C-alpha cells in the first residue's frame with residue numbers, strides 16, 4: 001500500500017522538510033504520495049511534484065485549508081487514510097498539531113518524532129529529552145508517524161509526479177485563523193542552517209543579542225537561543241532550541257553563554273561540530289563541545305567576529 | 312464553566328535518567344517523581360481563570376498507579392478544587408489517556424480542558440490533540456496566551472515562525488507552551504488544606520475504556536555518547552581549528 005506524506009506549505013512551495021519526510025516515507029514503502037491541501041495551493045502542489053521519489057501529488061483545494069487549522073485538515077487526511085499504510089508528517093509545529101488529531105480519529109496510535117525507520121512497522125524515537133532511544137513497533141493497520149527532519153537526509157534530484165485534484169471536505173466551523181506575528185529575519189532558517197549560533201542567559205539582555213546577530217551575519221548562520229533567553233524576552237519563542245523547542249543538527253553549532261542543560265542538549269547534540277563559549281569551565285556544555293573556550297563572551301564574541309570577517 | 316486539567320507523574324526534570332541494564336526501559340525505582348512541568352502550567356492557567364471569575368471549578372485529572380494521587384495532591388495544593396484519578400498499573404499510551412480523559416469529560420462536562428503540550432518522559436506531544444479529536448472539539452495547541460469572549464477562546468500559539476493567533480469555539484482543549492504563565496508554588500497552609508480535598512478514584516474498566524497499548528517497546532538503549540573535545544586558549548586557535556581541522560567555516 002502507498003504512503004501519504006502530508007505537506008505543510010506557504011502557498012508557493014512546500015516546506016523544505018517535506019523532502020526529509022519523503023525520504024523517511026520511502027523507507028516505509030515504495031509508493032509515496034504527497035497531500036497538498038490549501039486554498040490556491042497550485043504552486044505548492046507543483047513544488048511537491050518536483051521532489052524526487054514522489055509518485056503522485058494530491059491537491060485538495062478548499063477555502064477552509066488556507067491556514068492549516070487542524071480541525072479542518074484532519075478530516076481530509078482521515079478520508080484519504082484507508083488507501084494508505086502510513087500517514088507521515090514532519091515533526092514541526094504543523095505536524096505536531098495535526099497528526100495526533102488524525103491518529104485519534106482513525107483510532108490508531110501515533111509514533112512521534114521517529115529518527116530511524118527500522119522496518120515498515122518499527123521505528124526508533126528519542127524519549128526523555130534524547131537521553132534514551134526507544135525502538136517501538138506499531139500494531140495498527142494505518143501507522144501515523146511524525147519524523148524528525150534532521151535525521152533523514154532530504155531527497156535530492158527532481159521528479160515530475162502527476163498532480164491529481166481532489167475535493168475538499170469543507171470547514172468545521174470550530175476554529176478560525178486571526179493572524180500571525182512571525183519573526184522577520186533575513187538569516188537562514190534555524191532547522192536547515194549549516195551554521196547555528198545560539199545565545200543563552202549569559203547574554204544578559206536582548207540588546208546584547210545584536211552582538212550575536214553580527215557574528216551570525218559574517219558567518220551566514222541562523223540564530224537560536226536557550227529557553228532561559230526566550231523566557232527572559234531577549235529573543236522570540238521560535239528561537240528556542242531544545243527538547244521542547246526546535247531540534248537542529250547543523251555542521252557547526254556555537255553555544256554562547258549557555259550552560260548546557262539536558263533540555264537544551266536534546267535540541268543540538270546531533271550537530272557535527274559544537275563550539276562552546278562560557279566563562280564557567282565546569283559548565284556541562286563543555287562535555288559535548290568539540291572546541292571549548294573558557295572566558296567572557298563579551299570579549300570573545302567581538303574577537304571571533306573580527307577574526308572570521310578578516311578571513 | 313468547569314475546567315479540567317490533566318497532570319502526569321513523571322521523573323523530575325532535574326534527574327539524570329538511567330537506561331535499565333536489560334534495555335526494557337528507564338530506571339524509575341528510587342527516582343524523584345514530579346508533576347510534568349507543562350501540566351503545572353496547565354494547572355496555573357486554570358487557577359488564574361478561576362481567580363478572574365472565568366472558571367467555577369478546577370478539577371485535576373491523572374491516570375496511572377496509585378502514586379499519581381501525590382501528583383493530584385500537588386495540583387490541589389496549588390489550588391485545584393478536587394481530583395479524579397483513573398487508577399491502573401497498566402502501561403498507558405497517549406491514545407489510551409485521551410480515551411480516559413474523554414470518559415471523564417463526558418461525566419463532568421467541563422467547558423475547557425487544559426493539558427501540557429508534551430510530557431517530558433515520552434515526549435509524545437499527542438494527548439491534547441487526540442482528546443480534542445475524540446470529543447469533536449476545537450484545539451488550541453502550544454498556547455502562549457489565552458483570552459475568552461462569547462463562547463470562543465482566542466489562542467496565541469507558539470509556532471515555527473513565531474506566534475499565530477486563532478479563535479476556537481468552546482468547549483475546547485488547550486495545550487500549554489512554556490510561556491503561557493509561570494506556575495505558583497503551593498504555600499504550606501494550602502498544602503495542608505489540599506489533604507482534605509476529595510479525590511475520586513475510578514478504574515478504566517468502569518469507564519468502558521480499553522487501554523491496551525498499540526505500540527510495543529522492543530528495546531530502550533542509551534544514545535550514542537558524544538566525546539568531550541578540547542579547550543582552546545585563544546580565538547585565533549579556535550578559528551584555526553574550525554577552518555583547518557573541522558573544516559566547517
Ligand SMILES: Cc1cc2nc3c(=O)[nH]c(=O)nc-3n(C[C@H](O)[C@H](O)[C@H](O)COP(=O)(O)OP(=O)(O)OC[C@H]3O[C@@H](n4cnc5c(N)ncnc54)[C@H](O)[C@@H]3O)c2cc1C
Pocket residue numbers: 199200201202203225226227228229240241242243244245246256257258259260261262263264267277278279280283295296297298324348349431
Ligand atoms: C519542561 C522544560 C522544558 C525545557 N525546554 C528547554 C528547551 O527546549 N531548550 C532549552 O534551552 N532549555 C529548556 N529548558 C530549560 C533548561 O532546563 C535550562 O534552564 C536552560 O536551558 C538554561 O538556559 P541557559 O543555559 O541560557 O541559562 P543558564 O543555565 O543560566 O546558563 C547561563 C550560562 O551562561 C554563562 N555565562 C554567564 N555570563 C557569561 C559571560 N559573560 N561570558 C560567558 N559565559 C557566561 C554561565 O556560566 C552559564 O553557564 C526546559 C526546562 C523545562 C523544565
